[in-house]
Amino acid sequence: MKLYGMQQSRSFRCLWALEESGLEYEYVPVKLRTEAAVPDSAQNPNYLAVNVQGKVPSLVDGDMTLTESVAILNYIARKAPDSGLIPSEDDQVLAKHDELVSFVLAELEQPLWSKGKHMFALPEEQRIPQMFDTAKFEFAKAINALDHLLGDDEFAIANKFSMVDILLAQTFNWAIRFEFDVPQKYVDLRNRHYDRPAAKRAMDLIS
Numbered sequence: 001m002k003l004y005g006m007q008q009s010r011s012f013r014c015l016w017a018l019e020e021s022g023l024e025y026e027y028v029p030v031k032l033r034t035e036a037a038v039p040d041s042a043q044n045p046n047y048l049a050v051n052v053q054g055k056v057p058s059l060v061d062g063d064m065t066l067t068e069s070v071a072i073l074n075y076i077a078r079k080a081p082d083s084g085l086i087p088s089e090d091d092q093v094l095a096k097h098d099e100l101v102s103f104v105l106a107e108l109e110q111p112l113w114s115k116g117k118h119m120f121a122l123p124e125e126q127r128i129p130q131m132f133d134t135a136k137f138e139f140a141k142a143i144n145a146l147d148h149l150l151g152d153d154e155f156a157i158a159n160k161f162s163m164v165d166i167l168l169a170q171t172f173n174w175a176i177r178f179e180f181d182v183p184q185k186y187v188d189l190r191n192r193h194y195d196r197p198a199a200k201r202a203m204d205l206i207s
């Protein structure tokens, strides 16, 4: 199994999950926003054949390719059921887990990515710096909703570490880097989970 990724990107969540899972894999670094002629550029035809959008992460396992980070997380979790990355208690616990996964992607991460797109990812002529304040406003709204969705437990779901904890911790790490207002309890959440041995091993791989 090969994971294509880049430092400081959504690929870190997959790398971390792979380290939690104990599965064997190879990590292949890719360069974003680099000329197509560079062999490890995400715009190089070799990589575009893996991921048509030239984005990371991508996971290749045999004949199958996945190019969405949450699909990759789900795949890793299902291949390594003992890792507990997806809760297996009952349908309602799983449904609450899925709800939080969707929330992180659809609500919490979106203002961060909007800011990223308008800071560096979009072509310069498409960037609108005025939207930074809108992103800040939307992030604060998402935090307010998250306060209601999450309890005060150490882990998000069923008192056990799962892929939602990876998603939350990585998203708050991203929010801190992009200078959003992150409440202290979510800074603590990030620090607590980034202290896990698997997160540290994943971090060592990209440093």
Ligand SMILES: N[C@@H](CCC(=O)N[C@@H](CS)C(=O)NCC(=O)O)C(=O)O
Pocket (backbone or CB within 6 Å): 008, 009, 010, 011, 032, 033, 054, 055, 056, 057, 067, 068, 069, 070, 121
């Ligand atoms: N929905 C995709 C988003 C992937 C994505 O947009 N990745 C970013 C890095 S975090 C990327 O590769 N951007 C390309 C670029 O900025 O040029 C996922 O969750 O995997």
